[in-house]
Amino acid sequence: MEYIDLRSDTVTLPTQEMRDAMYKALVGDDVYGEDPTVKKLEEMAADIMGKEDAMFVTSGTQGNQVSVMTHTHHGNEIILEEKCHIITYEVGGIGYLSGVQAKTIRGINGIMDPKDVLNSIRTDDIHFPKTSLICLENTHNKAGGTVIPLSNMKEIYEIAKEHDIPVHLDGARIFNAATYLNVDVKEIARYADSVMFCLSKGLCAPVGSIVAGSKDFIKKARKYRKMLGGGLRQAGILAAAGIVALEKMTKRLAEDHENARLLAEGLNNIKGIKVDMSTVQTNIVMSDISATGLTGAQLSSKLLNYGIKVNGGNDYAVRFVTHYYIKKDHIDKVLHAISTILKEQ
Numbered sequence: 001m002e003y004i005d006l007r008s009d010t011v012t013l014p015t016q017e018m019r020d021a022m023y024k025a026l027v028g029d030d031v032y033g034e035d036p037t038v039k040k041l042e043e044m045a046a047d048i049m050g051k052e053d054a055m056f057v058t059s060g061t062q063g064n065q066v067s068v069m070t071h072t073h074h075g076n077e078i079i080l081e082e083k084c085h086i087i088t089y090e091v092g093g094i095g096y097l098s099g100v101q102a103k104t105i106r107g108i109n110g111i112m113d114p115k116d117v118l119n120s121i122r123t124d125d126i127h128f129p130k131t132s133l134i135c136l137e138n139t140h141n142k143a144g145g146t147v148i149p150l151s152n153m154k155e156i157y158e159i160a161k162e163h164d165i166p167v168h169l170d171g172a173r174i175f176n177a178a179t180y181l182n183v184d185v186k187e188i189a190r191y192a193d194s195v196m197f198c199l200s201k202g203l204c205a206p207v208g209s210i211v212a213g214s215k216d217f218i219k220k221a222r223k224y225r226k227m228l229g230g231g232l233r234q235a236g237i238l239a240a241a242g243i244v245a246l247e248k249m250t251k252r253l254a255e256d257h258e259n260a261r262l263l264a265e266g267l268n269n270i271k272g273i274k275v276d277m278s279t280v281q282t283n284i285v286m287s288d289i290s291a292t293g294l295t296g297a298q299l300s301s302k303l304l305n306y307g308i309k310v311n312g313g314n315d316y317a318v319r320f321v322t323h324y325y326i327k328k329d330h331i332d333k334v335l336h337a338i339s340t341i342l343k344e345q
């Protein structure tokens with residue numbers, strides 16, 4: 001069965017242009033720095049982000065974890081928003097791999113108050129760990145793909161610089177943020193010392209992400225990536241798709257945002273479903289279906305019978321994520337299916 005798959009933008013398949021580029025890719029051993037296609041992707045990515053250097057990594061999680069390992073030392077403390085991906089979905093990696101503890105801050109729609117960040121920075125006291133990193137996430141996944149305003153990022157970045165603390169940006173969906181803000185991604189990346197962004201989500205590459213930063217940072221990060229088994233050989237086959245992703249897929253994301261908005265408006269017109277439209281800024285729609293009497297898991301199970309995949313848990317939240325393979329007629333079909341299911345309750 002051909003599914004309408006709204007579980008995530010991670011489900012996107014490589015385009016035919018990517019497949020052709022992968023087939024023809026020039027390759028070499030990237031551990032020796034000899035894969036010309038990986039090098040081209042990394043140079044492109046660094047330039048696009050306005051950073052000195054960049055490194056291809058196998059996933060966004062690997063990119064985040066290697067960045068934390070590179071910025072920190074065991075026993076340090078790092079500041080993050082409490083529902084960020086690094087805390088919520090990366091298997092406790094910062095503790096296991098970096099040996100750091102987290103000081104989490106409750107944000108509003110994923111946005112931390114700079115005063116809370118400032119007040120969370122440890123002073124020099126024999127009892128205290130050193131604060132060695134501040135992590136941001138833009139767009140913010142759990143908050144519903146919400147965008148951190150540049151003014152907020154700037155204020156946090158300036159606080160970090162005043163205290164000689166680096167900032168890491170989990171920019172898995174930084175191009176979605178740039179589309180919403182109508183700015184060049186460099187305007188976002190400038191407020192972080194290291195930036196991770198995903199090629200494999202809305203940009204449709206089959207595998208991989210990028211970490212961008214200073215030459216020294218990337219040189220050090222490459223060793224941690226190698227330690228984690230991320231020293232790839234003829235990875236140009238994968239990097240070729242990433243090049244197409246950066247050349248062709250970063251400028252069409254407004255279509256995904258429009259489809260998300262249409263879906264959200266349609267969901268709000270269905271009795272029992274609530275979506276906070278103020279959080280529908282990019283390609284993620286977080287809905288509250290508690291008034292329908294169904295859990296997220298129950299609704300997602302019923303939707304499978306209609307050829308529709310969504311992520312719904314045992315609570316009453318259902319997440320819908322639009323992407324390149326979701327078109328407007330799919331939105332209509334999803335809304336009709338949900339209406340039909342709920343009428344049968």
Ligand SMILES: Cc1ncc(COP(=O)(O)O)c(CN[C@H](C(=O)O)[C@H](C)O)c1O
Nearest residue numbers: 008010059060061062085089141170172
């Ligand atoms: C903000 C952010 N940062 C990092 C990652 C990790 O990327 P991958 O490790 O999946 O490539 C994700 C993936 N998010 C995935 C999804 O949304 O379906 C799942 C939850 O891991 C992310 O949303």
